Amino acid sequence: MRPKSLKGNWSSSLKFKAKLRLPTVVVLCSFFFLAGFFVSSLFFSQDVDGGGNRPRDRLLETEYDTLPFGETGDESLTSIPFQVLSWYPRALYFPNFASAEQCETIIDLAKPSLKPSTLALREGETEENTKGIRTSSGMFLSASQDKSGTLDVIEEKIARATMLPRTNGEAFNVLRYEIGQKYNSHYDAFHPDEYGPQTSQRVASFLLYLTDVEEGGETMFPYESGANLDGKHDPRDCMGLRVKPRRGDGLLFYSLFPNGTIDPLSIHGSCAVIKGEKWVATKWMRDQVQEE
Numbered sequence: 001m002r003p004k005s006l007k008g009n010w011s012s013s014l015k016f017k018a019k020l021r022l023p024t025v026v027v028l029c030s031f032f033f034l035a036g037f038f039v040s041s042l043f044f045s046q047d048v049d050g051g052g053n054r055p056r057d058r059l060l061e062t063e064y065d066t067l068p069f070g071e072t073g074d075e076s077l078t079s080i081p082f083q084v085l086s087w088y089p090r091a092l093y094f095p096n097f098a099s100a101e102q103c104e105t106i107i108d109l110a111k112p113s114l115k116p117s118t119l120a121l122r123e124g125e126t127e128e129n130t131k132g133i134r135t136s137s138g139m140f141l142s143a144s145q146d147k148s149g150t151l152d153v154i155e156e157k158i159a160r161a162t163m164l165p166r167t168n169g170e171a172f173n174v175l176r177y178e179i180g181q182k183y184n185s186h187y188d189a190f191h192p193d194e195y196g197p198q199t200s201q202r203v204a205s206f207l208l209y210l211t212d213v214e215e216g217g218e219t220m221f222p223y224e225s226g227a228n229l230d231g232k233h234d235p236r237d238c239m240g241l242r243v244k245p246r247r248g249d250g251l252l253f254y255s256l257f258p259n260g261t262i263d264p265l266s267i268h269g270s271c272a273v274i275k276g277e278k279w280v281a282t283k284w285m286r287d288q289v290q291e292e
């Protein structure tokens with residue numbers, strides 16, 4: 001009958017079309033695939049010495065619709081992978097936060113000006129009686145001092161990752177730990193009972209590891225989630241939650257609770273380096289705008 005033959009015609013013409021057009025479709029698909037590949041490779045080569053994650057941002061922007069943005073916002077979408085290491089204290093790990101080249105650049109900048117690291121002294125403490133607590137060498141470096149622009153890119157990325165404004169960051173403290181060198185457990189925040197009234201407080205610390213360390217040199221949170229608090233442990237020991245330094249990786253932790261008081265579990269230290277050398281760039285973020 002009529003409907004039957006219509007159906008027959010329709011399906012046979014479809015088969016016919018499919019046969020005829022398959023090669024054309026394959027050619028067109030290949031063309032657009034290659035064209036897309038070519039265009040994206042242009043973006044990649046353009047951004048090689050940029051922030052490291054720019055090409056991915058551009059791909060993201062084609063996947064999602066972005067919104068109109070405010071005066072200080074921008075059109076880019078940022079994707080920064082991280083792992084929650086702990087809620088007590090609040091600690092996040094950022095694998096591959098910086099590239100190997102960026103790490104090298106920072107080490108080269110810092111190397112000529114390293115000095116033995118110092119401590120903020122409590123009442124009654126002297127350089128002599130605190131010897132051995134922090135045995136690394138270090139120096140301070142602000143993004144504006146780095147003509148290569150590397151620190152600028154890293155600082156911007158830290159600000160985006162923490163949503164703490166760049167203006168609230170101290171200059172980078174670049175540190176080198178050689179074999180046997182360490183930093184006993186301590187707080188980055190300054191307790192007013194010990195250090196006197198503070199006009200500004202450290203909220204969070206971002207550590208960027210600039211080298212792999214063959215053995216030792218972990219950042220440790222000895223009392224993570226209340227562990228090791230039985231009084232049988234020496235706080236100088238390397239224990240608790242330990243983060244192994246790896247070139248380009250970042251570690252963020254908060255010294256203050258959301259209500260602004262110091263988180264007792266944010267106490268942390270650097271285990272002694274056993275083999276190799278540890279380089280790290282630290283950025284302390286404050287609750288007040290910093291003048292440079």
Ligand SMILES: *[C@@H]1O[C@H](CO)[C@@H](O)[C@H](O)[C@H]1NC(C)=O
Pocket residue numbers: 257258259260261
């Ligand atoms: C601040 O927050 C912490 C953690 O939630 C809590 O233990 C502490 O009691 C709070 N302190 C004040 C003064 O609100």
